[in-house]
Amino acid sequence: MTAASEYVVKSVMQGDTRKDSLECVLAARLARQHALQRYRRRHTTAGKGPHFLRQGQGYLTFCSNDYLGLAGDPRLAEALAEGARRFGTGGGASHLVCGHSEAHEILEARLAALTGQPRALLFSSGYQANLGVISTLLGRGDVALHDRLNHASLLDATRLAGASLVRFAHRDAVDCGERLSSLATARRTLVVTDGVFSMDGDVADLPALAARCERHRAWLMVDDAHGLGVLGTDGGGTWQAQSLEPGRIAASVGTLGKALGTQGAFVAGSETLIEALIQFARPYIYTTSLSPALAWATLTSLDIVRDEPERRAHLSTLIERFRLQAAGLAELDLHLAPSITPIQPLIVGPSWSVPGSGGQGGQGGNEAAALALAAALERAAIWCSAIRPPTVPAGTSRLRFTLSAAHTLEEVDRLIGVLFDAARRLRSARETLTGGTSTREAST
Ligand SMILES: Cc1ncc(COP(=O)(O)O)c(C=O)c1O
Numbered sequence: 001m002t003a004a005s006e007y008v009v010k011s012v013m014q015g016d017t018r019k020d021s022l023e024c025v026l027a028a029r030l031a032r033q034h035a036l037q038r039y040r041r042r043h044t045t046a047g048k049g050p051h052f053l054r055q056g057q058g059y060l061t062f063c064s065n066d067y068l069g070l071a072g073d074p075r076l077a078e079a080l081a082e083g084a085r086r087f088g089t090g091g092g093a094s095h096l097v098c099g100h101s102e103a104h105e106i107l108e109a110r111l112a113a114l115t116g117q118p119r120a121l122l123f124s125s126g127y128q129a130n131l132g133v134i135s136t137l138l139g140r141g142d143v144a145l146h147d148r149l150n151h152a153s154l155l156d157a158t159r160l161a162g163a164s165l166v167r168f169a170h171r172d173a174v175d176c177g178e179r180l181s182s183l184a185t186a187r188r189t190l191v192v193t194d195g196v197f198s199m200d201g202d203v204a205d206l207p208a209l210a211a212r213c214e215r216h217r218a219w220l221m222v223d224d225a226h227g228l229g230v231l232g233t234d235g236g237g238t239w240q241a242q243s244l245e246p247g248r249i250a251a252s253v254g255t256l257g258k259a260l261g262t263q264g265a266f267v268a269g270s271e272t273l274i275e276a277l278i279q280f281a282r283p284y285i286y287t288t289s290l291s292p293a294l295a296w297a298t299l300t301s302l303d304i305v306r307d308e309p310e311r312r313a314h315l316s317t318l319i320e321r322f323r324l325q326a327a328g329l330a331e332l333d334l335h336l337a338p339s340i341t342p343i344q345p346l347i348v349g350p351s352w353s354v355p356g357s358g359g360q361g362g363q364g365g366n367e368a369a370a371l372a373l374a375a376a377l378e379r380a381a382i383w384c385s386a387i388r389p390p391t392v393p394a395g396t397s398r399l400r401f402t403l404s405a406a407h408t409l410e411e412v413d414r415l416i417g418v419l420f421d422a423a424r425r426l427r428s429a430r431e432t433l434t435g436g437t438s439t440r441e442a443s444t
Contacts, residue, residue, distance in 0.1 A: 037367065037371070038388070048072030049061050049064045049066050049069075049071060049072060049404070049406065050069075050406050050411070054383070058381060059381050059383040060381060060383070060411055061382075061383045061384075062383065062401045062403070062415060063385045063402055065226065065259075065402060066261055066404050067226075067229065067230050067259040067342045067402070067403070067404055068229055068259045068260075068304070068312070068404070068405045069405040069406025070259070070260060070261025070301050070304060071261040071262075072261075073261060075300050075304070076262065076300050077297075078300075079296055079299065079300035080262075080294065080296070080297040081293075082296065083103055083292060083294070083295065083297055084293035086103070087101045087102070087103050087293060087295075089291060090288065091288050091289030092288070093288065093289065094285060094286065094287060094288060094289060095278075095284065095289045096285055101289075101292040101295070103293075103295040103296040103299075104289065104290065104292060104295045106295075106299060107295045107296075107298055107299055107302075110299060110302050111254065111266045111268060114228075114235070114236055114237075115224075115228075115236060115237060115239070115246060115252050116236060116239065116246030117269050117270070118269070118270055118271050118274075119271055120266045121274045121278065122264060122290050123283065123284060123290070124264055124265070124287055124288070124289075124290050125255075125257070125265055126153060126223070126225050126254075126255035127156075128283040128284070128287065129253050129255075129267050130151075130153040130154050130253060131153070131156070131157045131160055131281075132267065132282070132283040133157070133221060133253065133267050133277065134158055134161050134163070134221070135157060135281065135282065135283070136277055136280045136281045137161075137188070137190055137219065137221075138161045138163035138188060138190055139163065140163070141163075141186070142163040142186060142187050142188040142190070143163060143164045143165075143166055143189045143190070144158040144161070144165055144166070144190050145166050145168060145176065145189055145190070145191045145192065145218070146165060146167050146193070147171065147176075147193040147194065147197075147204065148167045148168065148169060149170045149194070149197050149199065149200060150192060150193060150194055150223070151198050153223075154192050154194075154223060163190075164186075166179060166183065170197075171202065171203075171204055173205050173208035173211070173212055176191060177212040180213075180215075180216035180218055184216070188219070189219070190218065190219045190220075190221055191212070191218050191219070191220050191221070192223070193206075193209060193221075193223070194222075194224075194226070195223065195225075195226065195227035195228075195231075195237055195238030196224065196225075196226035196230075196231070196238060196341050196343065199343075199387060199391060200337050200339065200343070201337060201339030201340075201341045201343030201344055201345060202337065202338060202339050202341075203231075203238055203242075203340070204238065205242075206220075206222060206242050206244045206249070207242055207243075207244050210244060210249070213248075214248070219250040220249050220251075221249070221253070222249050222251075222252050222253070223253040224237040224238050224239070224252060224253065225253065226259075226341065226342075226343060227241070227341075228255070228260070229258070229259030229260055229301075230259050230315065230341065234305070234306065235259070235306075235309075237252075237254065249269070250269060250270075250273065251268075251273060252268040252269060253265065253268075254268065256294075256301070260298055260301040260302070260305070262294050262298045263290075264290040264291075264294060264295070264298070314405050315342055315403060315405045318342075318409065318412050319341070319342060319344065319403055321412050321413075322401070322412050322415075322416070323344065325413075326346065328420070329346065329419065329420065332423045332424065332427055333348075333349030333351040334346050334347070334349060334423055335347045335349055337398075342402050342403040342404065344400075344401045344403065345398045345399070345400045346399045346419075348366050348370050348373070348397050348398060348399075350395070353366055366395055366396075366397045369397070369426070369430075370386035370399060371386045373386065373399055373419075373422060373423065373426065374386040376425065376426060377399075377418060377419065377422055380418040380421075380422070384399050384400070385399075385400065386398070387399070387400045
């Protein structure tokens, strides 16, 4: 661990004292991150989720996106090895040069079928897929109309495209429609939404958004990174769970690194959309193709999604159990977000604010409480990261619990027990400090 001051000292010791030197400029930025308590760290793990080893200590993890528990499935490991033997570990070139293998081709057809679209196109990551779609569909003079809580990659993609970024209220199709009316002079308008919202776990109302788009001749793009494999009778995603005709979505993005347990992403849509992406999407054209071995392994993921619906059923049972038990945490001003998906955020209420710590990085201490709760869970060998601004809006710091079909009911019970215990202890420590204001009084 390197403290902020160490960066500054280090750059001075290296004789680099010019204020505009790279070392000094970056050291100052890093020091600011520390001061805001927003310095991000990585933890090196061994083993497979949800049971990771970190520095020799075992953790039960509730923060991965491996919703179906496939990332550690031996059948995928076997398929990956077989794919590597048949096609090589790396693509060796971009898809348009000689990096497009039979494994990619078959996977694209399977993904198109799963999402109910005519065609699909693989990308190396969801971030790149989003950049590819938006920069192909929009340019200067165009508008991307985003749900307020859309994923950062969608916002970055809009900036890259040079299009105007307008937001509508979260999950509010009426507001989306009103904004579409006022944007009638835009050259082209793309309405963009997550299917399942990554930090909140709630779900977009796709039929309502599709209706607004059709009325205003706008195009609809759905990033279903967290819905694919999880929602819908076949794991087709949010559109399937909401019985939406998939043709009403112009561009559908899915990722392979979450429920499917591998890595990469795809865009699904019409024949014309896919051909246009192949011609014009720079994040598709100017990069090495996704590993063909991974593409081959992902076919096994799709087999499991199709053949083992009991994974989704078990996940639903876990979600229900977690929500039933965690609802009681509201007494301690810790609130479950309204989510039916494996993403189950627990939002720290205002009464956890530390008096006098408002403002910088604190929103009255709400962030500090999220961090303290995560640290208390860690002491009990449970790993769930605190999510704070700027990833989520100020005042809504949270623990973002994610459930996986690889968890057992007993593990969810253990999480709940530890969570109540940690919250009660922190609460009473806090009340001792502040002179004993009760939770109910403080939160009204
Ligand atoms: C909604 C959403 N879209 C896109 C991405 C990016 O996908 P990838 O990790 O494959 O780059 C993520 C998270 O990683 C996400 O949560």
